[in-house]
Amino acid sequence: MNNDERQRLRKEILGARDLMSASERLEKSHSAMENFWSLPEMKHWSTLFIYVNFRSELETMELIHRCLSQGKRVAVPLVDASTVSMIPLLITDPEKDLVPGYYDIPEPDPRKSSRVAAREIDAAVIPGSVFDIHGGRLGYGGGYYDRFLVNDAPQARRIGLAFEMQVVEEVPVQPHDQPLDILITEKRIVSPTHKIEASSNA
Numbered sequence: 001m002n003n004d005e006r007q008r009l010r011k012e013i014l015g016a017r018d019l020m021s022a023s024e025r026l027e028k029s030h031s032a033m034e035n036f037w038s039l040p041e042m043k044h045w046s047t048l049f050i051y052v053n054f055r056s057e058l059e060t061m062e063l064i065h066r067c068l069s070q071g072k073r074v075a076v077p078l079v080d081a082s083t084v085s086m087i088p089l090l091i092t093d094p095e096k097d098l099v100p101g102y103y104d105i106p107e108p109d110p111r112k113s114s115r116v117a118a119r120e121i122d123a124a125v126i127p128g129s130v131f132d133i134h135g136g137r138l139g140y141g142g143g144y145y146d147r148f149l150v151n152d153a154p155q156a157r158r159i160g161l162a163f164e165m166q167v168v169e170e171v172p173v174q175p176h177d178q179p180l181d182i183l184i185t186e187k188r189i190v191s192p193t194h195k196i197e198a199s200s201n202a
Helices: 003-018 022-037 040-044 061-069 144-152
Strands: 047-050 073-080 085-091 098-100 106-108 123-126 157-161 182-184
Touching: 022 061, 022 157, 022 182, 047 061, 061 073, 073 106, 073 144, 085 106, 085 144, 123 144
Parallel strands: 047 073, 047 123, 123 157, 157 182
Antiparallel strands: 073 085, 098 106
16 A cells, blocks of 8 residues: 555545534544543553643543543653654643644643653543554654654553544555554444554554
């Protein structure tokens, strides 16, 4: 599967996702968050790395607030474009700690937020454009999350959040695409039993 075909699939799914109404997106995001919170592992995780939703992504603010209210540490990504990497910064109040960042995506204000060691992250909650039930994930093309999972937080459980309409039979993965441990949508929780193999050379 070449890059043109991957880009076509990404464009098709994201185009469909963009057509969801705000109310439908909110309702389905809430259902997905309930599924997330039902994970037995949640009670053991103390530090979570969670993306902040942007545009039509599945919304995560409810999850972030709930984790913080339960005394868990929440880190969100700060993009360092100069090194093509992400820095996990802790937040305590999303409304005050987040500012427009890389491509206007909400990011923690580095002047207010402290860094957490990536090795302390128990679970990484990551977005994407297309997913499958085998652990396959197609991101947005930058490879930031793939590199972070390999180089910084290989121990973290990899959790993909997506709307059911983003799930296809099989994602056309490439060697650098890092597989997920769990996929959560508004309808189900999927723990791949035969995860795709991915190279660690991202």
